[in-house]
Amino acid sequence: MISILKTRILKGVVTRHIDSKLTGQIGLSGNELKSLIKKRFGRSLHIREVDTGSCGACESEIISANNSIYDLQRFGINFVASPRHADCLLVTGPVSKNMLIALKKTYEAMPEPKFVITCGDCALDGGLFKDSYYVCEGVRDILPVALHIPGCPPSPLDIIQVLLTFLRKNTQR
Amino acid sequence: MASPEIVARIKKVFPDFKAQSVCQFYAEEVVLKVESRDFKNTCLILHKILPSPVMMLFACDESKKRGSFVINCVFVDFKNSQWIIVSMDIAQENPFFDTLAKSIHSASLFEREIWEMFGIEPKKNPDLRRLRLHDEVWPKRSYPLRKDFKLTQAENLSDYKFARVEGEGILEVPVGPVHAGIIGPGHFRFSVAGEPIINLELRLGFTHRGVEKLFEDKLYTDVVGLSECVSGDSSFAHSLAFTQASEKISGVTVSAQASILRAIFLELERMYNHVNDIGGIAVDVGFSFPHAYALIIKEAILQLNEKLSGNRYLRKVNVVGGVTQDMDETKKRLLLDSLKGIKYDFNELVQILNSSVSFMDRVDTTGVLRRKTAEDLGVVGLVARASGIPTDLRKYFPGVYNQAKFKMMTQESGDVLARLRVRISEFEESIRLIEVFVSKLAKSGELKVIPGTKGGSALGYVEGWRGPVLYWLETNPAGLIERCKIVGPSFLNWQGLSYAVLGDIIPDFPLCNKSFNLSYSGNDL
Numbered sequence: 001m002i003s004i005l006k007t008r009i010l011k012g013v014v015t016r017h018i019d020s021k022l023t024g025q026i027g028l029s030g031n032e033l034k035s036l037i038k039k040r041f042g043r044s045l046h047i048r049e050v051d052t053g054s055c056g057a058c059e060s061e062i063i064s065a066n067n068s069i070y071d072l073q074r075f076g077i078n079f080v081a082s083p084r085h086a087d088c089l090l091v092t093g094p095v096s097k098n099m100l101i102a103l104k105k106t107y108e109a110m111p112e113p114k115f116v117i118t119c120g121d122c123a124l125d126g127g128l129f130k131d132s133y134y135v136c137e138g139v140r141d142i143l144p145v146a147l148h149i150p151g152c153p154p155s156p157l158d159i160i161q162v163l164l165t166f167l168r169k170n171t172q173r
Numbered sequence: 174m175a176s177p178e179i180v181a182r183i184k185k186v187f188p189d190f191k192a193q194s195v196c197q198f199y200a201e202e203v204v205l206k207v208e209s210r211d212f213k214n215t216c217l218i219l220h221k222i223l224p225s226p227v228m229m230l231f232a233c234d235e236s237k238k239r240g241s242f243v244i245n246c247v248f249v250d251f252k253n254s255q256w257i258i259v260s261m262d263i264a265q266e267n268p269f270f271d272t273l274a275k276s277i278h279s280a281s282l283f284e285r286e287i288w289e290m291f292g293i294e295p296k297k298n299p300d301l302r303r304l305r306l307h308d309e310v311w312p313k314r315s316y317p318l319r320k321d322f323k324l325t326q327a328e329n330l331s332d333y334k335f336a337r338v339e340g341e342g343i344l345e346v347p348v349g350p351v352h353a354g355i356i357g358p359g360h361f362r363f364s365v366a367g368e369p370i371i372n373l374e375l376r377l378g379f380t381h382r383g384v385e386k387l388f389e390d391k392l393y394t395d396v397v398g399l400s401e402c403v404s405g406d407s408s409f410a411h412s413l414a415f416t417q418a419s420e421k422i423s424g425v426t427v428s429a430q431a432s433i434l435r436a437i438f439l440e441l442e443r444m445y446n447h448v449n450d451i452g453g454i455a456v457d458v459g460f461s462f463p464h465a466y467a468l469i470i471k472e473a474i475l476q477l478n479e480k481l482s483g484n485r486y487l488r489k490v491n492v493v494g495g496v497t498q499d500m501d502e503t504k505k506r507l508l509l510d511s512l513k514g515i516k517y518d519f520n521e522l523v524q525i526l527n528s529s530v531s532f533m534d535r536v537d538t539t540g541v542l543r544r545k546t547a548e549d550l551g552v553v554g555l556v557a558r559a560s561g562i563p564t565d566l567r568k569y570f571p572g573v574y575n576q577a578k579f580k581m582m583t584q585e586s587g588d589v590l591a592r593l594r595v596r597i598s599e600f601e602e603s604i605r606l607i608e609v610f611v612s613k614l615a616k617s618g619e620l621k622v623i624p625g626t627k628g629g630s631a632l633g634y635v636e637g638w639r640g641p642v643l644y645w646l647e648t649n650p651a652g653l654i655e656r657c658k659i660v661g662p663s664f665l666n667w668q669g670l671s672y673a674v675l676g677d678i679i680p681d682f683p684l685c686n687k688s689f690n691l692s693y694s695g696n697d698l
Contacts, residue, residue, distance in 0.1 A: 003521065003524070004521075004525070007518075007521060014469055049355045050351055050358075051356065051357045051358055051380065051693075052358075052380075053379070053380040053381070053382050053694070053697075054357070054380070054405070054694065055402045055403065055404055055405035055408075055694045056357060056404060056405035056406050056692060056693070056694050056695075057402075057405025057406065057408070057486055058405070059355050059356060059357065059405075060405060060406055060449075060486075061485075062355050063355050063468075064468070064471075064472060064475070067465070067468035067469065067471075067472055068465050068468065068469055069468075069469060069472050079355060081353035081354070082353070083351075093380065094382060096379060096380055096381050096382055096697075097307070097310045097311065097381075098305075098307045098309075098310060098350075098378055098379045098380075098381055099350065099358060099379050099380070100310070101309070101310075102350050102351055102358065102379070106351055122402075128387075128398065128399055128402050129382045129383070129384070129387065129402075131387065132382050132383035132384075132386065132387055133317050133322070133324055133383050133386060134306075134317070134381050134382055134383040135382055135383070152402075152488075153405065153486070155485060
């Protein structure tokens with residue numbers, strides 16, 4: 001216990017201040033954004049992630065965006081276990097034929113209002129796997145996609161930045 | 174032609190053995206070409222005398238060149254640091270071969286794969302259900318890895334038949350393909366009697382993207398990026414295995430500097446994944462503090478990766494012929510300094526876990542994979558080492574690891590704790606290895622050789638953090654890839670998981686699963 005406390009004092013707060021980096025672009029502090037999310041989504045934005053054939057790097061970065069350093073939760077954005085609890089579907093990977101039904105069913109299971117975000121280059125149009133015999137067209141041909149987060153894989157900062165910019169645009173209306 | 178020693182060893186058991194040809198293009202690779210009637214016997218004997226599981230068993234469509242299919246079966250001979258490849262031709266009309274799976278369990282999945290991808294029937298194999306081409310979406314008698322494959326309309330669809338456990342009080346619990354966490358898709362079907370799991374059937378293939386076909390007809394210098402995207406958390410191991418195979422074919426020798434750099438990056442990849450899993454094991458018993466701590470360490474390593482190589486997942490570092498990134502004095506200093514901090518944090522993490530009685534209670538004797546079971550299934554890599562099987566390519570095919578006196582880590586008990594302990598000691602060993610490697614680096618050296626394009630075939634092998642990543646590559650004289658067969662460690666180890674959970678309760682499944690932490694995409698290809 002003493003050692004944990006010692007480390008805590010020595011390390012200080014590890015969570016990264018993202019606002020200063022982002023203010024230039026979105027001109028908004030984390031707190032204001034939080035209140036905007038609160039206005040639009042009641043309390044907070046809940047995201048359900050679905051992997052439709054990604055290599056696992058996008059998942060790894062999304063998990064990283066939730067770690068103590070990037071801490072996506074402080075903006076009121078949560079990842080949930082069931083599509084029933086979600087406002088938003090986050091899709092990674094090219095759509096493998098095997099996942100097409102599962103993807104559609106997950107989307108149908110979500111309550112309205114809902115929207116879809118794609119994450120990573122593969123999810124846009126198949127990326128590297130575009131020409132494969134087993135990959136369907138991009139996610140946007142299957143579901144209405146509201147936002148794309150580019151990168152292979154996008155870094156946690158990219159993910160947070162794109163998400164926050166998008167939310168600001170859509171919540172200030 | 175001098176016959177390699179292995180032929181004499183086979184002849185001792187099988188006096189009539191006659192190979193059509195014995196080739197040894199590369200020192201550590203012996204190719205035995207045999208008649209199709211001798212194939213099964215030769216494989217069974219090699220399996221027994223080496224002893225080795227079937228590391229790879231795959232088909233190639235050589236109908237254009239020779240009017241036949243070829244089947245290759247790869248074994249590993251740890252004692253002599255050699256790969257033994259048994260190869261046979263199969264006629265194109267009604268292709269079939271005698272199943273090995275009844276005698277060698279580790280061949281079973283490979284045979285199902287050959288059947289679905291090429292339509293070559295493993296005669297008398299009792300289980301010919303498809304692995305990756307799901308019956309619900311893919312037509313029967315459509316074999317995508319054949320050269321004359323054409324995409325057809327999906328008709329004639331059917332369902333997958335799960336093994337059923339029947340009896341009073343037996344309950345079936347289907348899980349997936351979409352799971353609760355941020356993780357890949359797969360379907361698990363548990364049969365439980367009361368609380369204990371009595372059967373677990375895995376159905377994977379949900380992330381199948383047809384990677385092997387995508388490699389075909391591309392120049393091998395152009396598709397390193399594709400190999401990096403086979404399994405995202407093993408990007409470096411996959412690209413290294415691929416480039417190694419390509420380098421063997423094109424005949425270039427990688428400089429000493431590049432080999433050491435590759436080893437450093439490989440160990441960095443092992444470190445961030447091991448610490449991630451250690452945190453994962455903790456959070457799966459509800460112990461979230463060490464998880465948060467582990468993710469901070471993982472992030473530190475990922476950021477270190479970015480500073481050293483320009484990419485968090487070490488992508489775009491490997492090229493055929495060498496590496497793109499050198500390590501100057503400032504980077505060396507940065508690496509060594511960061512490692513010091515990481516080591517300190519990691520010791521703290523281990524201490525927190527070791528001093529928690531309730532945590533230890535959960536991981537001890539949970540999810541036991543016995544050594545005998547592991548051997549029969551042909552389980553490889555970290556999981557095998559935790560079950561007491563001494564197998565690590567870094568030890569038996571050392572290369573630059575010779576310079577650092579690599580020490581293999583094994584445990585005997587085969588439970589979650591054993592896998593946790595192997596991870597912990599491998600993490601510490603990786604730090605030591607990197608420190609030695611950095612001291613061996615020259616100030617600057619040749620980083621890459623420009624490879625020519627050549628025809629041929631070769632095996633690339635790397636001990637990634639999960640286990641051996643194997644690439645078998647065949648190219649034509651213009652350097653275009655004819656066949657690229659990928660076998661990741663997850664392919665065989667998923668079977669191990671379905672045996673490890675037997676007798677445990679479903680709430681322990683996430684824990685067992687995390688202690689294996691297998692790749693969905695690396696298995697599904």
